[in-house]
Every structure is written in structure tokens, then in C-alpha cells.
Amino acid sequence: MTLSAALNAFKSSKLISWKSTGRLQQTLAGCIERKGKTLHSGKVSTVKLWPELAGKGRYFDFRSTLIRASIEFAEDSPLCTTLCKDGVKIRTVEHLLSALEAMEVDNCRIEIENLDSEDCSVEVPIFDGSAREWVEAIEQVGLRVAADHQGECCEKMVAYVKEPVHVWRNDSFVAAFPSQEVGITYGIDFQQVPAIGRQWFSVSSLDKSLYSEQIALSRTFCTYEEVEQMRSAGLIKGGSLENAIVCSASKGWLNPPLRFQDEPCRHKVLDLIGDVSLFARYGSQGLPVAHIVAYKGGHTLHSVLVRRLSEII
DSSP states (O other), X not given: OOHHHHHHTOOOOSSEEEEEEEEEOEEESSOEEEEEEOSSSOXXXXXXXXXXXXXXXXXXXXXXXXXXXXXXXXXXOTXXXXXXXXXXXXXXXXXXXXXXXXXXXXXXXXXXXXXXXXXXXXXXXXXXXXSHHHHHHHHHHOEEEOBOTTSOBOEEEEEEEOSOEEEEXXXXXXXXXXXXXXXXXXXXXXXXXXXXXXXXXXXXXXXXXXIIIIITTOXXXXXXXXXXXXXXXXXXXXXXXXXXXXXXXXXXXXXXXXXXXXXXXXXXXXXXXXXXXXXXXXXXXXXXXXXXXXXXXXXXXXXXXXXXXXXXX
């Protein structure tokens, strides 16, 4: 895609205004390969991240089926974000996409494979339950400016939210308010689990350094009372105390210490960034310039907000 074509692809509306970030789109400076156990199936999968041309954005490649990391291909699934196309499902993409978005990898081919030749569903490895593995790999290989087939560079575009947009379900909500910077405020409430309780975490200006030091390290969490229920539903077959922090209503944290006192809430922010990154198109920034406020949200509600923003365009 040429620079002019990329710019023409963005159309402003009453609620969304597309502007240049003042930076050029980037991609990886080299290939990244990581292999590990997956959370829900318990199988081992391999992920290779490849540099990609400007304007291509981020997309998955599983047995030659290409699935853009776009809300268009997201489907509701319990406890993770799943992309689906032509019968192929790629699950648990949120931590990887969160790292790619926050570390400004705008264009990337994500090749993923497993050893089960009959399975049309594959998962991204869970590692320690955080995004640390991906952030460290990206920092190690580095980034470079991306060019298209003609050798042209593309400006990186971003959507500014001009009026409040919100979605809700019962007492949970996610809202995006006009702002001059990307900010996130997240609240969770686990009154039935005193060790977690009610937590809030907020960042007024998100950048790579803050993400890598304050958000990427936070691990996925669950309550001990939910474990058997999830396993009965065929989930978390690969879950363990090595890839999640687990809290009991009566005994507290089963595998301390926490990396942050509010680690569960910070992990919700990590998930939110990955889910909202599905708003990205043609190598644009996925996170809109807005202050996003969420309370008791989750993957499904995050996706509803992205769909709402996408409808506005």
C-alpha cells in the first residue's frame, strides 16, 4: 500500500478523527521464534514473528490461512480472545497482541504452528502468564522503519475519540473519553476473595517504558474456586502455578509473592491493550487517543467497545 493509499483509507467521522502520529510505521528488525505450552489445550505451539511491509498490519499465518488481527475476525470465547476464519481458530492472542501494540510493532506476520496435524485450532503459548517473554524478545531483536513494495514509508495514523463512547453489561462497563493522550483506568471487584478485593490501576500516558516495567510483567490470575469449574469445561488444561497466580477465598494467594500489590488489576490493563489493538488497520495504532475507563470488564466487553468504535468509522 502506498503512502497516499494508506492515508485515503482513514476516514474521520463525528466521533472519530484520524490523524498522523508524526511517526513512521515500524516492523521488527529480525525474526523472533518462541515455543511453549498453551494455557487451555495444554499442547505445545511454536510462534515465529516476521518483519512485514508497511501497510500490512499484524496478521496470523496458520497453515497458509491468513487471519488479520482485527475485530472483524474476533469471536466470543471464555477466558481468552480468539480469532476465527474459514474454520481455523487461533486462541489466547491477547498477551502477544498487547506486547506488539505497546512496543509499536505496527506490521508483523505471526506464523503459528502445532504438532497436531488434525487440529484446526491453535493457541499462542502462555509462558509465565504475562507479556514479559514477548517484550524481552522484541527489545532484543529491535525495530526498523517499515517500507511498502515500492520502498515508500507510511505515516502511522491514530484515531482520536471526539465524544464519549461507552458499552456496558449489568454493572460492568468500558468507556472511551476524549483526551490528548492515551490513558487507561481499570477497576476490578472480587469481594468474595478478600486477598484481591477491589483494585484500581491508572496510567495517564502510556509509552513503551511504562508498559514494559509496569504492565507487561503482570500475570494472568484466577480464583482457586474457579479452577475445577474451568477444567470441567475443557479449559486451562495447561494451567499451573507456573503460568498464573491463583487466589483462594479462604487461604489467600497460593503462589506468592506478587510482582505488584495490584497485579491482577494491572493484568486486566494488559488484556485490554491486546483486545483494543484489534481496532488497528493498515499498520495504524490500535489504541485510540482517549482515556479508556473500565470497571469489571473482560475480553467480551473489550471487544464490544472495539466493535462500537469500528462501527463509528
